[in-house]
Amino acid sequence: MSGQVSSPEPSKVTPNSPASLEPSAIPAEWRRFGAFLRSPALPEKAAPFSLSSLRAVVVIFGLDLAAMSVIIGTAILIFSFGYELPSNKLAELELGLPIILLIVVGAPLFEEIGFRGWLAGRPAHVWPLIIIGAAAFGLPLLVGQGRPLIVGGGLIIALIAAIILAWRLWGRTPFKFFSRYFGWFYALSTLAFAVVHLSNYDDANPAFLLLVIPQAVAGLLFGYTRVQYGLWASILLHALHNGTFIALAMMGKSAA
Template identity: 40%
Template sequence: MAERPTLRREVRQFLSFVRRPRLAPRPAGRRAADGFWQDWFPAVSLGRLLQWALLMWAVNLLFLGPIAVMAAGLGGATHRLNLHNIPWLTALLWAPLVEELVFRYGLRRVKNLWWLLPPAVAAMLSGPGLAGGLLVAAFMAACWLPYGAYRPLARNPLPWSIRRRYVRAFPWAFHLASVAFSAVHLYNFNLAQTPAWLLPLLVLPQWVTGMVLGWQRVRHGIGAAIVLHAIFNGGPLLLVWLVLQAAPDLAL
């Protein structure tokens, strides 16, 4: 059984991946099981994902967060978060699931991207309501029904010529997905008259977070990206909630 790499080694692997994004290799010791199943239920420990979340929180708190706060102050942007109504369900379930389906599921499932991406985008734009929930359910059914009922069809790979072209284009796909993910989070702000050159700084934490989530998706699977996304979202909200419980006047 292959020894699990340390977090420090994984950080080096991530930095190398960001410089040169590739679809291979997968982690050593990956089980010879069905790839579709492992995509949703990868062999990565919850403890390791929590370590990555802690690292991302530290980087955002010490480096990226202050830059975003400075940019917001210079441009007059304010965050839309309502301290009296913390969106737990959206942050812990809806956003991790839908955003990962939109921005990172297709990184390794490009064959189905053209017909799976539209309902995922529509669900994200609809929000966590009835319509959005039905669209997510349709997406999940489209993913899983072929796997259960028509398994040979689900395993049918892309032609080699298309696969080669995608491998060459993958670095662009990875980085464009990370940029698009961060850009969507501009909606979290009331931008006022914020100049365009400050907008990337507002979502700098989301850009770096998106690259980490993309690496997790490519290396381990979509399930790892969804769980890490949920953990990452939950930590700051929990901290805000605890602070407000101790000092409720801060929400006034």
């Protein structure tokens, strides 16, 4: 994986690329993603919100569905030989409205902010998340778990400080070191996203990384979408991804 900044041409959104859902536009976007994987490069800025960008997200979602279909098909083949996976905690959830909203709306929002909100490498994105992260993990250690009001107040102050800092830093270009080593940051965000999902399995450990191949593939797509089209786009793609699997799970339970 190259960490160098290559020509920005594959990263640009041209009027002819994702402007329609014609058959020719679909493989074109998929080829751009393939070129991005071969040499990840951070664009100068993400494409602005537009109908063209929205259609691009739909095209990438199609690639996501194709990739997940291959992974699920392979898993079914493996299961046919008698292999059993560790118990998945998500399979035990009662899919009521609060859980569905958490998975389809809450998880995409918070996971994209946490795992890819900083991936643009801009000071206005990186420093506020560092402040919030430091407060979220540091305050409980400093004051203890028995003082929720102090921890909650500190988090509110940290959030306000992060918003003010983001406003002050808005419009600044990405850190030079971040652009230079973007490939490594892209890989790190994808790996972290996948490894965290090991917690969905009972008795899982890092040796079971094959279990989170779907999350790794999804993370690659989410990261690409985030830097090309913006954080809103990766949140939407993530929501579509989760919503599809929730719908399939509900259909499976109804059929059973």
